[in-house]
Amino acid sequence: AQKITQTQPGMFVQEKEAVTLDCTYDTSDQSYGLFWYKQPSSGEMIFLIYQGSYDEQNATEGRYSLNFQKARKSANLVISASQLGDSAMYFCAMRGGDAGGTSYGKLTFGQGTILTVHP
Amino acid sequence: DGGITQSPKYLFRKEGQNVTLSCEQNLNHDAMYWYRQDPGQGLRLIYYSQIVNDFQKGDIAEGYSVSREKKESFPLTVTSAQKNPTAFYLCASSIPQAGNTEAFFGQGTRLTVV
Numbered sequence: 001a002q003k004i005t006q007t008q009p010g011m012f013v014q015e016k017e018a019v020t021l022d023c024t025y026d027t028s029d030q031s032y033g034l035f036w037y038k039q040p041s042s043g044e045m046i047f048l049i050y051q052g053s054y055d056e057q058n059a060t061e062g063r064y065s066l067n068f069q070k071a072r073k074s075a076n077l078v079i080s081a082s083q084l085g086d087s088a089m090y091f092c093a094m095r096g097g098d099a100g101g102t103s104y105g106k107l108t109f110g111q112g113t114i115l116t117v118h119p
Numbered sequence: 120d121g122g123i124t125q126s127p128k129y130l131f132r133k134e135g136q137n138v139t140l141s142c143e144q145n146l147n148h149d150a151m152y153w154y155r156q157d158p159g160q161g162l163r164l165i166y167y168s169q170i171v172n173d174f175q176k177g178d179i180a181e182g183y184s185v186s187r188e189k190k191e192s193f194p195l196t197v198t199s200a201q202k203n204p205t206a207f208y209l210c211a212s213s214i215p216q217a218g219n220t221e222a223f224f225g226q227g228t229r230l231t232v233v
Contacts (some may be wrong), residue, residue, distance in 0.1 A: 004161075033219055043207060045224035052219055091161060105150050105169055105215040106177070107222055109162040 002027045004092050004110035012116050013082045020067070021077045021090050021113045029096030034075040035107065036066065039089040048090075051075055082117045089114050121146045125210050125225035131233050132197070132204065140195045140228045142210035150215035151193035152222065155179060156207040165208075168193055169215045197230065205232045 003026045013019040025034065036048040051059045051066045059066040067076040079086055092110045123144045132138045144151065150169050154162040164177030168187040182201025187193055193212075197204045207229050213222040 006161075035221055043209075043227045043229075045209065045211075047221040047223075050219060050221060093162075105213065106152060106164055106167050107162075107211075108164070109154075111161040112159075114159075 002029070002032075002094050002096055002108040004094055004108055006092055006110035006113050008113045009111075010114045010116065012118060013079075015084060015117055015119050016081055018078060018080045019082055019115065021079070021092075021115065023075045023077065023092030023110060025073050025075060025092075025094050027094060027096055031097040033095045033097070034066070034068070035093040035095070036064070036075075036077045037091045037093060038086075039091060039112070041088070045091075049077065079115075084117050084119060087115060087117045123210055123212055123223055123225035125208075125228050127228060128226065130228055130230045132230060134232055135199045137196055137198050138230065140197070140208055140210075140230070142193045142195065142225060143191055144193075144210075144212045144223075144225075145191060146212055146223060147190070148212035148214055148223070149190065150213045151187070152211040152213075153177075153183075153185065153193070153195045154209045154211065156209060156227075158207075162209060165195065204230055206230060 005024045032053045034051045038046040049061045049064045051068045063080045065078045089112045091112045093107045126141045152167040153165040156162050163179050166185040168174035184196045209227045210225040211222040
């Protein structure tokens, strides 16, 4: 079984500052992938960043970076230089797989963190 | 443009009625998924399908049914057996064996029981 825990129901950040959204996970799968999605008030799910369990480098995509600490089973999202448009719900998700890296397909989601960016 | 289309965007259902939510994708993805989202909550998996003519129950399948007769389509029926169907429903698709690829989502259907 897989479990994703996001312990911050809400976070506030000042515009142009950095913010870290926490995510811890639990799995018995041999390999897995970790994803972060952004959900604005419109409801659409926007993919932000991916980290594989065997990746040695932390993933980065523009202003987004993933602080992956495998031993601690954490995959925190760091947003640098926050913008007003970053205000949204953020979800951490996991997809498990076998030892060969073949994915089991389905994503398991955390409860989400609502981020509010203040001007 | 490739993507996932869910319809309708808003749906109202009377108690005791079955309703079907549409999900169509032109991404040529083998895998498709249905998730339910309640206000302020995360996404919970209802059903998923890794290939045509095959599907599996997710974590909250009771009161729902699906079919996968075509690769492009994965409709979800909310039956009268679902006690609390008011929620936001999201359909997604992905390449099932590629663990490093993201799932693509539709715009969602907001179902309200009246």
